[in-house]
Amino acid sequence: MRTSGQRDPSHSSFPVQESEGLIFSDERISEEDLYRYTRRRWLCNEQKELSKRYVRFDLQELIRAALDVSDGSRYCTRVLKCLEGLHNKAFILTMDNGVEVFAKLPNPSAGPARYTTASEVAAYDMLREVFKVPVPRVLAWSTDATNNSVGAEYIIQEKVQDVRLGSLWNQWPQKAKLNLIKQVDNLLSLTGDAKPLTVDSVAPEVLERFAIGPLTSAELWTGARKDMALDRGPWRNPIQYTQALGKNEIGWIKSHAKSRMNYYRSMEDQEHPEDGLALLTQYMDAASYLIPSSDDEAASSNVLWHPGLHLDNVFVDPETHEITSIIDWQSACVAPLFYQSGIPRMFQHPGPVQEGCEEEQKKIENDLESETMHKYYEAQVYKRAPRHWSVLQRKTIPIMRKPVELVTGVWERRNLFFLRQSLIVLAAYWEEVYSDSGLTCPSQFTKTDLELFSKLWPYQETED
Structure with a gap:
């Protein structure tokens, strides 16, 4: 597409990048295809999944923002919609003088657009300036869709010139x-x-430019979670972190979980939110131990x-x-x-x-x-x-951190079995994990618990 920032993109042809930047298809796509996810289909809940990946924005204003940071460029000659991932819309914009820039807009599925964008920009800046890691330079960005002309949060970066x-x-x-x-x-x-x-070890001049904010991972922000007052950090120590994840899950289950069938467990009896809460109680009992030792630098x-x-x-x-x-x-x-x-x-x-x-x-x-x-x-x-x-x-560290990795979304993802498994493994290796500590394992499983776990094991292994 050739544009000076004034033409209507619905009347233009957008080449769609098919893979690795090596194969292109000069297909004419509608303006709507710019905003929606077109790479794959879903057999179940397709409209819900598509809505998580739909971003409407003003392409002409995005081009203007790119022109402002493309030295010597007067207009855009081509727009490539890149092969889509699950969490972002991405475009390569080519200008009249050959300059190419990469524009990226987060989908709703990526998490909170404001924090996600700000966090990514800060990460790139820190990586380039503090650690000297080769990453693309951020040329322009906005974290406020309500106050920019594009109508969405975005990042514009220099395009990487080499090969994947x-x-x-x-x-x-x-x-x-x-x-x-x-x-x-x-x-x-x-x-x-x-x-x-850590805050105590970062140089003052760096502290003036960066801040540690909340976690931006989508699992803490999507669905009903986006409207909940969850504890997403930042935290001052690992205990606050492991306990916060458990408390978040307890709050979500109490507010949103419904009884359901788990046919691996029973063909007749439902699985109830209380089952999840009971397991999370055991997680919370162990949470303060699922951390690095304070003297382990x-x-x-x-x-x-x-x-x-x-x-x-x-x-x-x-x-x-x-x-x-x-x-x-x-x-x-x-x-x-x-x-x-x-x-x-x-x-x-x-x-x-x-x-x-x-x-x-x-x-x-x-x-x-x-x-x-x-x-x-x-x-x-x-x-x-x-x-x-x-x-x-x-080898003991994966045993200690596995419950922490599984706890968020444990009900929605049907991960109760695997969280229980991780706590059973922790209990089984407790003396090895916490040797010479004299600590008693807080997670206790009855004979009935272990029998049920053994019954479910072969089915869940197949499912996994």
Whole structure:
């Protein structure tokens, strides 16, 4: 589309980016297709799901905002609607002088648009200016849809010029992949092994520019939760965090949960909100123990961590194999390394598959390269990021943080079984997890509880 910021987009043709920026389809789409989600369909509750991903805005005003930060540009010559993710609308705007910018607008499913946008902008700024991590520069942004001409919250960034790692990874020799792992670990060391990002340790000049705000993850803001006075932080210590998540869930179940059938449990008896509340009582009893030790400096270090690093949010120079940008920091948070440490999924070796899948098992067993990547990443963490390694290699930490990961949305997501499982595992390994502490496990399960759990286990494993 060519426009000076005045033409009606409903009469123009918008090329739609199909995948990885390599394949394009010059399909004419309606103006309405700019706002709605068109990538996939839903078999159930489709209108509800589509409404979570619908954003209406003024394209002409978005173009004007982009022109204001595109030096020397007079008008926009092309708009590409990017292949859609679940949480954002994204466009590449090309100007008359060849300048390209990336425009991003959060869907309702992304969480609170104001906080989500402000948090992402701040994260990019901190990553660039404080940690020197290669991320796109933010050129313009707005967190107030009611007071901007676009009519929606937005971020305009410089467009990343290189290639997504996902389109090259399978073509690279192992040497290039191992070098890439070194680069990723070095960058994570900047954010994970630098001075902890606590209020007491951040330099005064940084404090003037940044603030720790509430969590912006969608699970705390969508549906009925957006109108509830939930405790979304910030918190001054991990105990406040683990307890707040439990209290939030108790409040939601009391206000909104309804009795329902759980056919894995019974073909006749319903599952009641009281069942969820009883389990959450056990979670709350354990919550104050699901934290790093106060004298464990490594696990207690507050770090800024990428929320989901994978092959398609890393950009590289195809010639030098060097990382040039890391994107998708939406809803990244500052939290103790205890809750954030892990191996990026692009380097994780798959675990064993279910028994009986002999062909698949053989494939995984023969996937030596995948195992090599996993082990090499661990070796690099050991050498380059001692704080991260001291947390990563402790097998008890996943046992302690699993209940915290599961508690939010436990009723809506039908995760009661898995939360109960995590608390049973915690009780089973209590003496190992809290060795020499003399503490008594607060979570107690009766013989009836364990029998019911054992009965449900094979069905839930299949479901999972």
